[in-house]
Amino acid sequence: MQFDFAGICRENGFPTRIVSCSFEFEYGRPSQAAYEEYLKLGEWGSDGFENWLENLKRKNRDESENELILKVLTQIYHKLNFLESLIKQQCEEFINLDNKALAGALGHGVICSVEKSFEPSKDYYVRFKLPIFPYKHMGVFTQAFDERILKITQMHPKDIQDFDMYIANKEMENLRAQRNRKDK
Template sequence: MNKPRLVPAPIAIVFSEADLNKDAYEREYQQLSESDDDPISQWLKLAKARGETAESDPVLLNLMVELHRKIDALEMFLKNETPKRLSLTNEAHIRAIGFEHFELEEPMLQEGKEYYGRISMPVHPKRDIGVFFKALSPNLAQIVRMHERDEKEWAAYLTARERILIRESKEKKQ
């Protein structure tokens, strides 16, 4: 197998073997894809569907929604509430990513096994994405399933990381 092209990216992941609790992992995976389904997002989707946001500035609207989410998160923090997430057995740092692969800093995977994980994406808005992946080696994983919206964010983050590396290499040459 050819080693995929990977770009350095400091991301965190928590994961477990998919066979440990496949139904619960599948349920959380689906919930994470619908993480926008908080009350403000539901309202926004309905307003967009009815055409009520046609004359609104989309950037301003998104910022207002994110501000509302931050207030909700602050309220949850003050009430000592946490989002319900499954407890996963392993925590690791991702060293590098590709469009369909990622590489862990430490060898923690068993080749051929399938895993479920949550990756903390360092994008705005910050959120976790659910992913099923298969170990190709103790460090290298191939993404098996990721939601379409998450794939777009993953690809955008990868592209941004590549741009940063290109800019840094140009600066070193000068």
């Protein structure tokens, strides 16, 4: 059964394009611990290596063929850091969130759940792993305006870029699939 997430968003004064997706997320009520985790997740990737990489990208804008190599090196760097933390038994732990749900769709500024999971007008802290390369854990604060839809109320600027880029890429993927179906 297809659910009209876009229609509900429009009815609530939040017009956005919606793309289908599927990933699990955790959510719970906002708390001081959730806010601290949110800040910590926003700092991930803000180390010296990431800053150096961003400066390098700005200096070499016309050399886009190196971008993929830099992304792969970044992923390797993060995996090495993760392995080092495992060896030191300093694995990153997340706070316990009371609930899990499956995202069935995303829009710019909204997360749509497959099941009725939320109380309208209630605030939630949400954590998920955005399925991009390199993968990224995100924490966001939201408010439900429907039993299935959360409006994002607080998100780090870099996370907004990655989130919106993921949605734009899914839109392009859908357009290519539609075009390929018409060509056959």
